[in-house]
Amino acid sequence: MLRCGYTEPMRAHIKQLQENGASDDQVINTIVREQGVVALAAPPAEGWGLFTWLMPGIALVGGFLVYSWWVRRNRREPQTVSEGDRAVLDRFRDQIESELGESDDLDKKARPPVK
Numbered sequence: 412m413l414r415c416g417y418t419e420p421m422r423a424h425i426k427q428l429q430e431n432g433a434s435d436d437q438v439i440n441t442i443v444r445e446q447g448v449v450a451l452a453a454p455p456a457e458g459w460g461l462f463t464w465l466m467p468g469i470a471l472v473g474g475f476l477v478y479s480w481w482v483r484r485n486r487r488e489p490q491t492v493s494e495g496d497r498a499v500l501d502r503f504r505d506q507i508e509s510e511l512g513e514s515d516d517l518d519k520k521a522r523p524p525v526k
């Protein structure tokens with residue numbers, strides 16, 4: 412396991428504070444006073460720390476609103492198909508249906524009848 416150069420000095424500091432009779436809250440307050448709020452695993456839910464708790468939700472809602480606005484802004488009405496395009500589409504549909512029909516016939520021949 413990798414060793415952190417920060418861990419051992421901090422453990423020694425905490426042990427020294429506890430030997431001097433400091434309670435858990437006093438140890439935490441001393442470390443926060445020496446190193447700042449960064450020493451905590453999670454920011455406090457007050458002041459600027461509250462903003463850090465709320466920011467992910469604010470970002471998600473903001474992103475959803477921007478995405479919704481973008482989709483509505485760029486929505487287009489379906490365009491009519493020209494006669495030339497309709498003929499090409501009909502030809503492809505006929506080809507697909509004929510090929511699917513042939514594969515269905517082959518599948519029916521390959522499978523034994525159900526009793």
